[in-house]
Amino acid sequence: MCGIFGYIGKRKNAGALVIKGLKNLEYRGYDSWGVAMRLSDGSIKCEKDVGKIGAVNPDQFKEESSLAIAHSRWATHGGVTKINAHPHFSCDQTIAVIHNGIIENYGEIRDELKAKGHTFRSETDTEVIPHLIEEELKKKGTTLEEATRRACIRFTGRYAILVLDARSQTLVAARTGSPLIIGVGEGGEYFIASDIPAFLEYTRTVQYLDDGEMVAVHDGKIRFSDIASSAERTKRLVTIDWTVSEAEKGEYEHYMLKEIMDQKDSIRRAVHQDDEEILAVAKSIENCIGCILTACGTAGKVCMAADYFFSVVAKRHVNFTPASEFPIFHHFLRPESLIIVVSQSGETADVLEAMKVAKAAGSKVLAIVNTQGSSIARAADYTLLINAGPEKAVASTKAATGQMAVLLLVAHAVAGKLHEGRTLLLETSGQINDMLNPRYIDHIRDVAKKIASHDNMYIIGKGWNYPMAMESAIKIQEVSYIHAEGFAAGELKHGPIALIEKGTPCIALMGNDEFTADMVSNIMELRARGAQIIGIGPKKFDVFDHWIKVPDSGAAQAIVNIIPVQILAYLLAVIRGRDPDMPRNLAKSVTVK
Ligand code: F6R
Numbered sequence: 001m002c003g004i005f006g007y008i009g010k011r012k013n014a015g016a017l018v019i020k021g022l023k024n025l026e027y028r029g030y031d032s033w034g035v036a037m038r039l040s041d042g043s044i045k046c047e048k049d050v051g052k053i054g055a056v057n058p059d060q061f062k063e064e065s066s067l068a069i070a071h072s073r074w075a076t077h078g079g080v081t082k083i084n085a086h087p088h089f090s091c092d093q094t095i096a097v098i099h100n101g102i103i104e105n106y107g108e109i110r111d112e113l114k115a116k117g118h119t120f121r122s123e124t125d126t127e128v129i130p131h132l133i134e135e136e137l138k139k140k141g142t143t144l145e146e147a148t149r150r151a152c153i154r155f156t157g158r159y160a161i162l163v164l165d166a167r168s169q170t171l172v173a174a175r176t177g178s179p180l181i182i183g184v185g186e187g188g189e190y191f192i193a194s195d196i197p198a199f200l201e202y203t204r205t206v207q208y209l210d211d212g213e214m215v216a217v218h219d220g221k222i223r224f225s226d227i228a229s230s231a232e233r234t235k236r237l238v239t240i241d242w243t244v245s246e247a248e249k250g251e252y253e254h255y256m257l258k259e260i261m262d263q264k265d266s267i268r269r270a271v272h273q274d275d276e277e278i279l280a281v282a283k284s285i286e287n288c289i290g291c292i293l294t295a296c297g298t299a300g301k302v303c304m305a306a307d308y309f310f311s312v313v314a315k316r317h318v319n320f321t322p323a324s325e326f327p328i329f330h331h332f333l334r335p336e337s338l339i340i341v342v343s344q345s346g347e348t349a350d351v352l353e354a355m356k357v358a359k360a361a362g363s364k365v366l367a368i369v370n371t372q373g374s375s376i377a378r379a380a381d382y383t384l385l386i387n388a389g390p391e392k393a394v395a396s397t398k399a400a401t402g403q404m405a406v407l408l409l410v411a412h413a414v415a416g417k418l419h420e421g422r423t424l425l426l427e428t429s430g431q432i433n434d435m436l437n438p439r440y441i442d443h444i445r446d447v448a449k450k451i452a453s454h455d456n457m458y459i460i461g462k463g464w465n466y467p468m469a470m471e472s473a474i475k476i477q478e479v480s481y482i483h484a485e486g487f488a489a490g491e492l493k494h495g496p497i498a499l500i501e502k503g504t505p506c507i508a509l510m511g512n513d514e515f516t517a518d519m520v521s522n523i524m525e526l527r528a529r530g531a532q533i534i535g536i537g538p539k540k541f542d543v544f545d546h547w548i549k550v551p552d553s554g555a556a557q558a559i560v561n562i563i564p565v566q567i568l569a570y571l572l573a574v575i576r577g578r579d580p581d582m583p584r585n586l587a588k589s590v591t592v593k
Contacts, residue, residue: 009189029074188220346374510537
């Protein structure tokens with residue numbers, strides 16, 4: 001949700017630098033963009049427009065500048081217009097602000113400021129921030145840091161803000177609920193961004209801003225403090241192990257395809273866990289009274305698959321609740337409960353809210369995340385990283401399979417079969433490596449061409465292939481905009497079968513398991529109504545019109561089965577002329593509720 005990037009230091013190309021870095025955060029929002037850079041005469045140059053930052057040439061910002069901020073927007077308050085694009089300014093045009101999140105009480109603050117003579121230009125909640133800071137600065141002896149602090153104390157809601165003051169040449173950032181990370185460069189230069197890829201080219205040393213904290217940078221000096229009390233905070237320096245090439249598209253046309261292909265290796269990285277840690281986590285699952293999995297979207301479907309992993313592999317009952325619904329079940333939480341949260345970004349607002357509810361009940365939280373140092377990772381009692389590396393396409397692919405791999409490993413550990421689980425997953429990783437070759441993708445492209453013109457698709461599965469059917473639907477919907485729905489195979493005849501017409505594409509996710517006969521019967525019922533069947537599984541059946549072969553991976557079948565669907569969704573998007581990396585209306589890292 002909205003990309004934020006600011007620079008302050010000795011370099012003279014801050015404008016171009018922030019635009020270039022922001023392009024690496026475009027997955028966070030791409031309705032419109034904007035930049036504000038302080039020029040050497042003390043004025044601010046601002047450019048903004050609707051559309052994607054990807055199309056903007058950084059070289060057009062060649063004026064000398066050592067302090068700049070840039071923003072890519074995912075609209076919440078106010079339509080997608082140039083005026084609503086960030087940065088927003090104080091009346092005297094000396095303070096520029098970019099913002100991610102929502103200032104819930106902006107209406108009352110705006111009315112108050114209007115009454116004091118402030119002029120508002122946009123429909124955004126954000127615009128109250130520079131005006132309120134400007135108002136606070138009128139009080140004698142107030143610094144930008146203090147004015148921002150006082151403004152933040154007034155705000156309700158979740159936000160991350162960057163404030164540029166052209167007069168004092170200061171950059172201030174504050175967060176409550178939305179991420180901000182400080183990249184520490186050479187000789188007193190600092191990069192402040194909503195996500196690490198913005199500045200990975202310059203530094204891998206970071207400091208994390210926590211909720212309720214702010215940071216002020218001026219003249220090469222940095223000061224962290226608590227927003228409420230103004231008490232100074234000290235911060236650890238952390239080294240990030242992501243590399244620039246991991247965060248780039250490389251030879252691939254789209255990040256989504258690159259990330260799908262990275263699954264040749266990412267499952268192995270996910271399984272690369274410390275035995276002692278996995279065994280400690282397994283013990284806490286065994287000992288807890290009530291274990292609940294929670295997450296959103298694709299990560300939620302991963303949790304549903306994990307329900308099956310724990311049931312089948314470990315004979316342990318674990319429940320899934322979508323994170324946005326989780327607080328409703330707070331009555332069942334107690335100090336002995338264990339909540340397992342799953343997230344790629346580690347910043348999803350609904351998941352953070354669920355964690356807050358769990359913590360309030362005294363329950364323990366295990367986080368399975370991709371982003372090291374993210375808010376969820378830091379707030380959890382135990383964290384397992386999936387080591388997928390940066391995932392930049394909006395549609396989650398390698399993170400989802402990495403999350404499943406870790407959960408399947410943990411389920412094996414709970415069953416006292418950690419070694420067996422690791423062996424299975426390493427073998428699966430090898431199978432995926434063999435499967436992901438150009439001929440395989442060409443075959444899926446042939447299938448995609450045959451079904452791309454249809455407006456509706458259905459996906460069925462049984463056992464852990466049921467949540468994968470639901471995940472398949474998410475993948476197809478979000479990148480190709482084809483209406484797709486996933487069902488438990490046995491449920492079709494209870495209603496949804498009425499939707500099947502001649503030629504309707506139906507994908508059947510199969511395993512080499514005890515459900516084969518049931519699945520074949522359900523497929524026959526679909527075929528009898530004219531459906532066109534795309535079978536994904538290790539074995540070919542006559543009931544398939546098209547077969548996409550996958551290896552027989554036993555308990556890891558859910559992981560291998562989703563990969564050809566990811567490829568199919570990607571190809572459907574490309575064939576239909578959609579941008580798979582930046583689907584409409586979406587953004588990665590959903591930091592609003
Ligand atoms: C879909 C997708 C989303 C995310 C969801 C949770 O492909 O990526 O459904 O899974 O927004 O995000 P994280 O995993 O970052 O918490």
